[in-house]
Amino acid sequence: MFAENLTRIGSNVAGLFFVWSTLKRYFPRQIQQLLFNAIQRIPIFKRLSDKILEFFSPYAYIRFREIEGYRYNYAFAAVKTYLGAKVNSEVKNLKGNQVKENMSLDLKRDDVKIEEEYEGVKMWWEIFRCVKGKKICRLTFHRSNWDVVTGSYLRYVVEEGKSIKARKKKVMVLMNNPSLHWKTNMKGLWTCTEFEHPATFDTLAMDIDKKDEIFRDLVAFRDGKEYYDRIGKAWKRGYLLYGPPGTGKSTMIAAMANLMKYNIYDLELTSIGNNWELKKLLIATTNKSIIVIEDIDCSLDLTGEREVKDLKGDKEGKKSNAVTLSGLLNFIDGIWSACGQERILVFTTNHLGKLDQALIRRGRMDMHIELSYCTFGAFKILAKNYLNIDSHHLFGKIESLLKETKITPADVAEHMMVKEVDGSLKGLIRALERIKWSQNVKVEEQLQQGD
Numbered sequence: 001m002f003a004e005n006l007t008r009i010g011s012n013v014a015g016l017f018f019v020w021s022t023l024k025r026y027f028p029r030q031i032q033q034l035l036f037n038a039i040q041r042i043p044i045f046k047r048l049s050d051k052i053l054e055f056f057s058p059y060a061y062i063r064f065r066e067i068e069g070y071r072y073n074y075a076f077a078a079v080k081t082y083l084g085a086k087v088n089s090e091v092k093n094l095k096g097n098q099v100k101e102n103m104s105l106d107l108k109r110d111d112v113k114i115e116e117e118y119e120g121v122k123m124w125w126e127i128f129r130c131v132k133g134k135k136i137c138r139l140t141f142h143r144s145n146w147d148v149v150t151g152s153y154l155r156y157v158v159e160e161g162k163s164i165k166a167r168k169k170k171v172m173v174l175m176n177n178p179s180l181h182w183k184t185n186m187k188g189l190w191t192c193t194e195f196e197h198p199a200t201f202d203t204l205a206m207d208i209d210k211k212d213e214i215f216r217d218l219v220a221f222r223d224g225k226e227y228y229d230r231i232g233k234a235w236k237r238g239y240l241l242y243g244p245p246g247t248g249k250s251t252m253i254a255a256m257a258n259l260m261k262y263n264i265y266d267l268e269l270t271s272i273g274n275n276w277e278l279k280k281l282l283i284a285t286t287n288k289s290i291i292v293i294e295d296i297d298c299s300l301d302l303t304g305e306r307e308v309k310d311l312k313g314d315k316e317g318k319k320s321n322a323v324t325l326s327g328l329l330n331f332i333d334g335i336w337s338a339c340g341q342e343r344i345l346v347f348t349t350n351h352l353g354k355l356d357q358a359l360i361r362r363g364r365m366d367m368h369i370e371l372s373y374c375t376f377g378a379f380k381i382l383a384k385n386y387l388n389i390d391s392h393h394l395f396g397k398i399e400s401l402l403k404e405t406k407i408t409p410a411d412v413a414e415h416m417m418v419k420e421v422d423g424s425l426k427g428l429i430r431a432l433e434r435i436k437w438s439q440n441v442k443v444e445e446q447l448q449q450g451d
């Protein structure tokens with residue numbers, strides 16, 4: 001039976017070769033090409049000729065499909081980014097993209113066939129769409145180079161593609177929608193817009209040592225995959241930012257997002273109906289993100305007896321405004337941690353004392369960061385940002401006034417919006433003297449009341 005089949009296949013292939021060689025003998029080259037193209041247009045012949053060519057070919061192929069099964073193939077994305085970035089003066093097909101008017105032009109290679117050499121080995125890439133319309137990147141290489149391709153080339157392409165993507169990544173900010181607007185399949189939970197806050201760690205006005213510590217902590221977290229795997233801990237970190245209004249809590253979150261290139265999920269607890277909604281929202285967040293709950297003490301009444309509140313929430317069921325402290329804590333420690341990686345959680349508050357200890361204990365909130373009134377060090381950073389000066393003869397006076405007054409970096413910054421250096425520094429000195437005077441009056445009043 002097998003021998004019979006083999007004979008039949010052999011005679012069919014021989015028949016095809018005979019027809020082909022006859023055509024080649026009697027028809028000119030152009031007509032041969034036309035015939036070949038016409039045959040190739042008939043899907044069954046195309047598949048057959050591709051199979052025959054593949055069988056006799058000394059080349060091997062690796063396909064990266066956009067979708068594998070029902071899942072997006074991240075290797076495809078990396079390969080596509082890598083190929084798109086191969087831009088140089090010899091490339092003839094390029095495409096230009098400008099997402100926003102004020103953003104720079106992004107040039108990408110737009111060839112469907114790309115040839116390159118790696119360690120002396122030739123590689124041929126082709127980008128096309130399969131019958132179902134999904135994109136495929138296909139690599140062709142000589143079989144004798146199997147070891148180079150599978151040993152190092154593909155790893156290099158994927159890693160390079162990922163790092164190009166990370167460099168070009170735009171930070172997004174996502175805000176939760178009320179459940180009324182949610183659609184099926186976990187869609188419509190978050191509204192997404194591009195995040196364009198210019199704050200960086202350089203422009204952040206605070207004590208240099210403290211700033212360095214936070215910076216190093218974030219970088220260690222970002223590069224800490226192996227460490228977290230080794231110690232068997234979920235790859236997440238919590239920061240609690242506390243301090244009076246206008247001291248830079250929101251600015252620090254922006255600087256964190258810009259440094260890490262993580263998206264920000266701005267979680268507005270007051271528009272969440274219950275723990276079930278909270279759970280859905282948190283599960284829909286992606287890796288490499290910062291989940292922010294601003295003014296945690298105002299968003300929820302999280303203080304006092306936890307048990308009493310939770311009981312109330314349970315009794316009233318799903319419909320009640322029942323986002324509870326234990327609901328929040330469970331997701332921070334439990335299910336959510338297990339299903340997500342590389343996430344940062346940031347809580348901000350103006351009143352540290354109001355928070356429940358369970359919420360802010362170490363391990364949940366790994367770092368407590370106080371942002372406070374403007375020091376001379378912080379003032380110098382603001383002066384550099386706003387006025388582009390490193391020193392000035394009025395700095396000495398400002399330094400001694402800052403030691404005696406409580407002024408927020410936001411108020412200091414307000415005085416430096418005037419471009420003229422002398423005028424803005426003198427304005428700041430007047431403001432500091434006013435604050436100092438009113439602080440002294442207050443102290444005197446308190447003393448008199450004490451008498």
Ligand SMILES: Nc1ncnc2c1ncn2[C@@H]1O[C@H](COP(=O)(O)OP(=O)(O)OP(=O)(O)O)[C@@H](O)[C@H]1O
Pocket residue numbers: 203204205206243244245246247248249250251252350371409410411413
């Ligand atoms: N530490 C800081 N470094 C640089 N700029 C700052 C700093 N603090 C405040 N600012 C300036 O003041 C403005 C208000 O600061 P920000 O919104 O970060 O304060 P906040 O601590 O989040 O206040 P709130 O508690 O009211 O939310 C910012 O836009 C920024 O320009």
Ligand SMILES: [Mg+2]
Pocket residue numbers: 249250251294
């Ligand atoms: Mg804020």
